[in-house]
Amino acid sequence: MELATRDLLRLATIGSVDDGKSTLIGRILVDTRQLFDDQLDAVAEASEKRGVGDLDLSFVTDGLRAEREQGITIDVAYRYATSPTRKFIIADCPGHVQYTGNMATGASTADLALVVLDVASGLKEQTRRHLCIAALLGVRSIIVAVNKMDAVDWSKLAFERVVDEIQALARDLDFTSVSIIPVSALLGDNVVESSVHFPWYDGPTVLEALESSEAGAWEHTTTRGARLPIQWVLRQSGGGRTYAGMVNGDTFHVGDRVTLLPANIETTITAMNFGGDEISEATVGLAADIALADETNAGRGDLIATAPLPSVVNELKTTICWFGEKPLVIGQRLKMKHTSKVTPVRVKLINGVIDIEKLDIDESTTLTTNDIGLATLQTADLLVVDDYRSNRVTGSFVLIDEATNATVAAGMVGHASFL
Amino acid sequence: MTTTTLPTSTTTDHLDLLESHAIFILREVVAECERPVLLFSGGKDSAVLLHLAVKAFAPQQLPFPVMHIDTGQNFPEVIDFRDATVERVGARLVVAKVQDTIDQGKVQDPGIMGSRNRLQTVTLLDAINDNNFDAAFGGARRDEDKARAKERILSFRDTFGQWDPRKQRPELWQIYQGKVNPGESVRAFPLSDWTELDVWQYIQREQMALPAIYFAHDRDVVMRDGMYLAVGPFVEPRDSETVERLSVRFRTVGDANCTGAVKSHAATLEAIIDEVALANVSERGATRADDKFSETAMEDRKREGYF
Numbered sequence: 001m002e003l004a005t006r007d008l009l010r011l012a013t014i015g016s017v018d019d020g021k022s023t024l025i026g027r028i029l030v031d032t033r034q035l036f037d038d039q040l041d042a043v044a045e046a047s048e049k050r051g052v053g054d055l056d057l058s059f060v061t062d063g064l065r066a067e068r069e070q071g072i073t074i075d076v077a078y079r080y081a082t083s084p085t086r087k088f089i090i091a092d093c094p095g096h097v098q099y100t101g102n103m104a105t106g107a108s109t110a111d112l113a114l115v116v117l118d119v120a121s122g123l124k125e126q127t128r129r130h131l132c133i134a135a136l137l138g139v140r141s142i143i144v145a146v147n148k149m150d151a152v153d154w155s156k157l158a159f160e161r162v163v164d165e166i167q168a169l170a171r172d173l174d175f176t177s178v179s180i181i182p183v184s185a186l187l188g189d190n191v192v193e194s195s196v197h198f199p200w201y202d203g204p205t206v207l208e209a210l211e212s213s214e215a216g217a218w219e220h221t222t223t224r225g226a227r228l229p230i231q232w233v234l235r236q237s238g239g240g241r242t243y244a245g246m247v248n249g250d251t252f253h254v255g256d257r258v259t260l261l262p263a264n265i266e267t268t269i270t271a272m273n274f275g276g277d278e279i280s281e282a283t284v285g286l287a288a289d290i291a292l293a294d295e296t297n298a299g300r301g302d303l304i305a306t307a308p309l310p311s312v313v314n315e316l317k318t319t320i321c322w323f324g325e326k327p328l329v330i331g332q333r334l335k336m337k338h339t340s341k342v343t344p345v346r347v348k349l350i351n352g353v354i355d356i357e358k359l360d361i362d363e364s365t366t367l368t369t370n371d372i373g374l375a376t377l378q379t380a381d382l383l384v385v386d387d388y389r390s391n392r393v394t395g396s397f398v399l400i401d402e403a404t405n406a407t408v409a410a411g412m413v414g415h416a417s418f419l
Numbered sequence: 420m421t422t423t424t425l426p427t428s429t430t431t432d433h434l435d436l437l438e439s440h441a442i443f444i445l446r447e448v449v450a451e452c453e454r455p456v457l458l459f460s461g462g463k464d465s466a467v468l469l470h471l472a473v474k475a476f477a478p479q480q481l482p483f484p485v486m487h488i489d490t491g492q493n494f495p496e497v498i499d500f501r502d503a504t505v506e507r508v509g510a511r512l513v514v515a516k517v518q519d520t521i522d523q524g525k526v527q528d529p530g531i532m533g534s535r536n537r538l539q540t541v542t543l544l545d546a547i548n549d550n551n552f553d554a555a556f557g558g559a560r561r562d563e564d565k566a567r568a569k570e571r572i573l574s575f576r577d578t579f580g581q582w583d584p585r586k587q588r589p590e591l592w593q594i595y596q597g598k599v600n601p602g603e604s605v606r607a608f609p610l611s612d613w614t615e616l617d618v619w620q621y622i623q624r625e626q627m628a629l630p631a632i633y634f635a636h637d638r639d640v641v642m643r644d645g646m647y648l649a650v651g652p653f654v655e656p657r658d659s660e661t662v663e664r665l666s667v668r669f670r671t672v673g674d675a676n677c678t679g680a681v682k683s684h685a686a687t688l689e690a691i692i693d694e695v696a697l698a699n700v701s702e703r704g705a706t707r708a709d710d711k712f713s714e715t716a717m718e719d720r721k722r723e724g725y726f
Contacts, residue, residue, distance in 0.1 A: 008433040075587060077568045078561045080614045087433045089612055101589035105571075108591035231446045237478045244475075246443045246593070275442070276477030286435075287442035287475070300450055323589055337596055340450065396592045405598040407588040 007086040007215040012093050012110035014103065014134060016126035019118045020147045024185040025079060025092050028207065031192035032081055075099065076106040085211050090114075093130075100133070100370040101323040104410055107134045108396075112141040112213050114206070116185070119146045119155075122162050123169060129356045131173060136319060136372065136416050138392055141177035142170065143209045145191075150184040154197040172359055174418050179209045226250035226258075227386075227394055228282075228304040229339035234289050242273060242289035243298055245340065248393040250306060252282045252290065260296055261303045262312045262382040267294040301341035303384040303394070310386045310394055313379075315348065319388075319415045320375045322367040324401065324408035328375070329366050334408070336379060338397035343381040345399070350375050354419065361419060374415055388412035434621050438471065441609035444572060444595060445475040445556065448607045449482055451597040452554035455607075456513070456547075459485040461493075461501040462672035463629055464558030464610060467618055470627055471609065472556070473508050484511040486555075488543050490535040491518045492653045492674040500630040515546035534677050544580040553604045554597060562614045572611045578602035615670075616695050623688040635668045635686045646679030670695075 015021045081088040091106030107113065113134045117127050131142070144166050152158040159182045170178045181190055182198055183206060189195035192207045204212070228245045235241055252258070256269045271291040272279050282288035290304060303310070322328045328347060336345045351374040352361035367373045388395030399409035449455055457472055459465045472481055487501060505512045517535050520542045521528045529535060547555060561568045571590045574582055588596060597605045610618070622629065640647040641660040647667060648654045653676040656662050667680035668691075685691045 008436055075569050075584060077565070078612070079568065080562050080612070082614075082616075102587070105589045105591055109593070231443070232450055232476075234476065235479055244446055246439065273477075275474030285439055287439040287446070335598075337594055339594075340447070342598075392592060396594065398589070398591060398594050398596055400596060400598060405596075405600060407590070407596050410589060410591045 008089065009086055009112065009210065009213060009215040010089045010091070010110050011112045011114050011210065012091045012103075012107040012134065012139070013114045013116060014093055014107065014127065014130040015116035016118075016121075016124040017096060019116050019121075019124070019127070020185045021116045022092060024114075024116050024145055024147065024183070024191065024206070025090060027185045027188055027191045028090075029079060029081060031188055032083065032207065075102045083207065083211055086215060088210065096126075098370070100129075100321070101407075101410075103130060104133055104137065104321055107137050107139060108410070110134070110137075110139055111215055112143065112210075113139045114210070115142055115144040116147050117144065117162065118148050119152050119158050119162055119182070120148060123165050125357070128169060131169060132354070132356050132359070133321070133372065135173035135175065135418065136321075136412070138388065138412075140175060141213055142175050142179075143206060143213070144178070144180045145183045145185070145206055146180060147183055147185050149182045149189065149197070150187055154182075156200045159201075172418060174416075177213070179204065181206055181209060224250055225308045225310070226252045226256075226306045227310065227391065228252065228288070228290060229341075229384075229394070230298060230300055230302045230304065231340045233299055236291070240291060242271070242291045243302075243304060244287070244289035245304075246393075247282045247286050247288055248284050249391060251284070252288070252304075252306065254280050256306055258292070258304050258306055259309055260292070260298050261305060261310065261384040263296070263298070263302065264312070265294065265296055267292045267296065269293075301339075301381075303339065305384075310384050310391075312382050312384055314382055315376065315378050316383065316385060316413055317351075317374070317376050317415070318397075319372065319412045320367060320399070321370075321372050321410045322408070323369065323410070324406075325369060327366040327368045328373075328409070333402065335400040335402055336377070336397050336411075337400060338383055338385070339394060341381065341383065342400075343379050343383065344402075345377045345379050348376045348378045359418060374419075375411075377411075385413045387414040389414060389416070434617060434624060437610075437613055437617060438474075438621070440593070440612070441468075441471045442475040443593065444607060444609040445472050447595045448554050448556065448573070448597050448605070449476075451595075452599075452605065454550070454552050455483040455554040455556065456550065456552045457481075457483060457485045457510075457556040458543075458558070459487055459501065459505070459512075460558075460672060461487070461497040461504070461630055462558070463618055463622060463633060464560065466500075466504065466627060466629060467613075467621060468556060468558040468610060469504065469508065469510070470625060481508065481510045484513050486513040486515060486546060486550075486552075488539050488546070489514050489516045489518075490539055490674050491516065492535055492676055494630070494632050494649075494669075494672065494675050496630045496632050497672050500628070504628070513546070513550065515542050517542045520545065534674065536674060536677060540580075547580065547604060548602075553599055554607055555604065556607050556609065558610050559608045560613050560615070560618070561608075561611050570608070570611075572608055573597050574606040574608065575599070576604045576606060580604070582606075616692070619688065619692045619695050623692060630672065632669045632672065633691070635666050635683045635690075637664055638667050638680065639664050640667060640680055647682070648678075649675060649680060651675055 013021045077092045079090040093103040093106035146162050163180050183190040190205050227249045230243045230245050232244045233241050259266050270293050272282050273289050332347045350365050353364040353371050353373040355362050386394040395413040397411045398407050401408050517538050526538045526541050571587050573595045639650040639662050641656050666684050668683040685694045
């Protein structure tokens with residue numbers, strides 16, 4: 001068997017309740033033969049037990065007891081598929097508004113969003129909301145499966161009505177790559193196998209569209225400059241230390257001039273290792289460790305960077321997805337985790353809440369559960385940040401409740417251009 | 420001095436990405452938690468996890484101990500492998516015995532032939548409490564089971580060790596947030612995004628050693644509940660059963676009395692990878708009686724605090 005180098009595509013499925021998201025994922029897995037016989041038997045058995053027909057494909061991903069009982073998706077299910085060209089990590093995200101935090105969890109690492117909607121009902125509020133969150137989280141490519149085409153007699157007219165609606169929203173949200181595909185997840189038309197029902201459609205199937213999309217997008221950055229947030233300091237056997245962390249942005253090379261931040265100390269990379277072996281360069285996504293020429297007291301939470309350098313701040317304008325049960329208010333204290341740094345923060349200002357329907361900002365001085373808004377935060381310690389749109393690693397953070405340690409918000413430095 | 424040039428991101432083998440991601444998680448949890456531990460069963464997944472942990476902290480020693488929850492119903496080859504591996508990497512081994520939990524009267528003895536699988540949870544939770552561990556690394560993968568497919572990489576457990584699937588912490592980007600209050604803990608699963616095939620390909624690439632029972636060998640087995648069980652101290656043939664001598668191997672390592680063998684002639688890593696790539700029955704479905712009781716067996720055990 002040939003073990004060719006394969007890309008890894010991370011995708012998140014989004015869409016409204018009952019539009020057929022989980023069924024579409026089930027269909028992809030079944031038709032690409034990713035499911036084992038015993039798993040299919042278990043799905044058939046569960047379907048029969050609940051009187052929902054021979055094979056309810058949504059049971060493939062809705063794995064929790066409550067999900068099967070209520071027929072909804074509560075939390076992200078991760079599934080894995082392999083085609084001849086690449087490996088896929090599929091985050092099947094929940095649709096209900098109360099599970100927005102789970103949806104954002106799935107979308108935050110996605111290269112691409114696979115959107116499922118019912119041709120008869122078009123873009124529901126839920127789907128618009130999720131597309132907006134995906135766009136805010138930096139997803140730039142979408143594949144839209146216009147589902148349940150079998151229920152409208154494979155009507156071109158019905159499909160085109162939905163296409164216009166999607167394209168208008170995609171323009172508003174600045175998506176750069178949009179594929180819109182008529183499908184029946186139930187019957188399998190245009191998912192993996194092409195269909196005889198669409199003589200008027202000559203585009204790709206869902207799988208073909210997935211195979212040709214750009215992978216690795218989420219960790220790529222548009223800013224130049226390499227970044228290594230220090231996670232851990234390793235003592236080397238001959239004395240000396242190296243600084244371990246995951247590289248993002250540009251590549252580090254031995255001999256590069258780098259700056260240690262926030263201390264602002266300029267020095268040079270004298271050596272780099274991976275897993276105890278020396279390497280000469282370290283690229284995005286590599287968990288490397290770096291030795292520096294000058295003695296420093298660098299530690300966890302500091303950052304090694306090449307030019308152009310990130311900003312060093314103690315006050316920042318952010319976009320916040322608030323998941324806390326009680327509203328976020330001005331003056332509130334929380335902890336922030338940004339890269340490997342944890343620091344106390346205070347909400348200086350809430351600059352408004354995003355109206356998902358109109359895509360503009362309403363005045364508000366609080367954020368309630370599942371609101372997305374703009375807030376200015378003050379931090380106790382200096383932070384080393386890039387704008388989220390140019391670097392998803394140094395531009396993202398979570399907020400933590402000081403008493404319960406629960407993660408109560410996801411935040412991004414700066415705000416999206418479409419706002 | 421050897422200098423290797425690592426591939427660039429666009430040509431990086433997906434195993435490189437999975438490997439670096441797992442190392443990142445290991446370092447992050449060790450930095451955030453006070454007293455981590457790595458759960459090591461001697462199976463292939465925990466062997467990969469330990470291998471990654473060594474890489475994550477090289478050239479230093481592991482900054483945490485490894486712990487084996489010993490049901491007392493192990494394959495001897497696995498215990499040999501456990502001891503040899505722990506010695507080779509210089510780790511401190513903590514063994515928590517299900518027998519001790521039984522002797523303390525905390526759980527009932529199911530008898531020599533009965534399954535101790537579910538009892539392990541009590542031993543595990545006691546050991547976590549007794550040692551004040553606040554983070555436990557496990558080798559679980561999301562492709563193993565539909566409940567695991569739902570679990571976060573850092574999975575929060577309350578003071579009773581329970582997993583509440585309806586109250587998982589949002590886990591965005593690669594920000595892993597492991598802060599807990601005293602008595603609470605996290606389970607960390609750095610291999611979450613690996614599949615069975617990824618694990619085997621990685622073992623081959625890294626030329627790792629594994630317990631001999633993973634490779635095809637001749638063994639006396641009986642067919643019970645649709646699985647071949649190895650005849651031995653924990654599995655005595657019943658009157659209705661016929662002992663067969665077959666070429667078999669094990670796809671997972673669990674207790675000797677509930678882990679099924681599969682018929683196989685795959686005696687090398689290459690042959691195993693070919694076999695795994697073509698398999699039409701899942702790893703747990705083929706070989707684990709413990710998952711066959713109900714449709715949500717894994718979810719129910721995880722809620723109680725299972726691995």
